[in-house]
Amino acid sequence: MRRRRYYTGRDFHRAINIEELRGVARRCLPRFSLEYLEGGAEDEVTLRRNRSVFEEIAFLPRTLVGVGQRDLSTELFGTRIALPFVIAPTGLNGMLRHRADFSLARAAKTAGIPFTLGTLGTAKIEDLVAEVGPVWFQVYNMRAREFWERLVQRADQAGCPALLVTSDAPVFGNREWDVRNYAAPAKLTFRNKLEVLLHPRWLLDVMIRQGGPRFENLTEILPKGDTRAVKGAKYVTAQLDPTLNWDDVRALRKLWPRALVVKGIMTVEDARTALDLGADGIVLTNHGGRQLDGAVSPMEILPEVADAVGNRLTILIDSGFRRGADIAKALALGARAVLLGRATLYGVAVGGEAGAAHALKILRSEFDRVMALLGCTSVRDLGPHLVRWPTHTDRPSSLRHMQGTAGMR
Numbered sequence: 001m002r003r004r005r006y007y008t009g010r011d012f013h014r015a016i017n018i019e020e021l022r023g024v025a026r027r028c029l030p031r032f033s034l035e036y037l038e039g040g041a042e043d044e045v046t047l048r049r050n051r052s053v054f055e056e057i058a059f060l061p062r063t064l065v066g067v068g069q070r071d072l073s074t075e076l077f078g079t080r081i082a083l084p085f086v087i088a089p090t091g092l093n094g095m096l097r098h099r100a101d102f103s104l105a106r107a108a109k110t111a112g113i114p115f116t117l118g119t120l121g122t123a124k125i126e127d128l129v130a131e132v133g134p135v136w137f138q139v140y141n142m143r144a145r146e147f148w149e150r151l152v153q154r155a156d157q158a159g160c161p162a163l164l165v166t167s168d169a170p171v172f173g174n175r176e177w178d179v180r181n182y183a184a185p186a187k188l189t190f191r192n193k194l195e196v197l198l199h200p201r202w203l204l205d206v207m208i209r210q211g212g213p214r215f216e217n218l219t220e221i222l223p224k225g226d227t228r229a230v231k232g233a234k235y236v237t238a239q240l241d242p243t244l245n246w247d248d249v250r251a252l253r254k255l256w257p258r259a260l261v262v263k264g265i266m267t268v269e270d271a272r273t274a275l276d277l278g279a280d281g282i283v284l285t286n287h288g289g290r291q292l293d294g295a296v297s298p299m300e301i302l303p304e305v306a307d308a309v310g311n312r313l314t315i316l317i318d319s320g321f322r323r324g325a326d327i328a329k330a331l332a333l334g335a336r337a338v339l340l341g342r343a344t345l346y347g348v349a350v351g352g353e354a355g356a357a358h359a360l361k362i363l364r365s366e367f368d369r370v371m372a373l374l375g376c377t378s379v380r381d382l383g384p385h386l387v388r389w390p391t392h393t394d395r396p397s398s399l400r401h402m403q404g405t406a407g408m409r
Ligand SMILES: Cc1cc2nc3c(=O)[nH]c(=O)nc-3n(C[C@H](O)[C@H](O)[C@H](O)COP(=O)(O)O)c2cc1C
Pocket: 036, 037, 038, 050, 088, 089, 090, 091, 092, 118, 119, 120, 121, 138, 166, 263, 285, 286, 287, 288, 289, 290, 318, 319, 320, 321, 339, 340, 341, 342, 343
């Protein structure tokens, strides 16, 4: 009996790690919704690499340093946050759970970390800020330029402390599960309709209580202002502007008064350009393996980027982070904080705000324990001297020299 409750998701708090939370989500969501959350592009090579890369990086712990008091906080764009985590922008969260953006934002606020609302989010930016307080905002490149600018101005007026411009989606990645799950635009296959009926709790929560997810920030550009995601998803995809380029980042820099972050950087050259154009930060990311299949993991380029721009630009990173140890590895190699995508989505999908909070609690506890076992009392203590990466041949000089020494970032 207990086991069944666990499988239906009510007992999500018994999940002791993110992988177990994922197991609960797999049972709670209908197949097309789960694949939306989990899937990667094409053969999902990037998706798998995002996880396997962490196994190659091993820790070199220090010992006998006294770790009774540990400070997990860090500073991000002039604000102290309780943990080096940020909830990543993910569109269509309302497909997973009623008011999922609100739940994620509240869980983030309670944990003392930022939440990022996406352009394709299912909460209206003004409503979210009024209800929960300031959140970060992410913009996609929209063909309707005046609308794009207005969106940025709305985020400014709402007082968002940071704007992320996503640069790795000039077109959407080839997500084949999406093709398979729909018989025609907005029409699920027969099998998926059946799946919906087999998940009555999801049906009630997402489709009946909420009336289905809506692109709440896109009313102006959707035909007849119909924000229903089921109707508008294909139309919205076609509104992404593939001409997005560095001039747009330059324009955003003039438009946006607070922290500007380019999300989608994967090379040292692009990191340098972002810096030259006045960005405050970058997110090293391959979009969680949903865009270009066959890309490297951002962890593989982190040391070089940190070497080149780390002391002048805030480096954030995401893609594949599921353990506190993964986060510690990224911070050791030069990232200031980690964006969480699917890890907190699993949580919100199974338990709303409490589920997202549970995911954050797991990661916090793992990260804290790893810090202690590494001999660190503050995130500033994490440095390249604490990791070894035998198969990474392009390690920059700073990393090679610091291996096994007591050097600090
Ligand atoms: C379901 C889903 C939707 C996403 N939607 C967006 C989006 O609208 N905008 C964006 O910049 N990134 C989006 N991303 C990418 C995330 O911001 C982040 O880069 C990625 O999830 C990190 O990988 P992880 O899920 O393995 O942690 C999405 C990711 C997922 C899983």
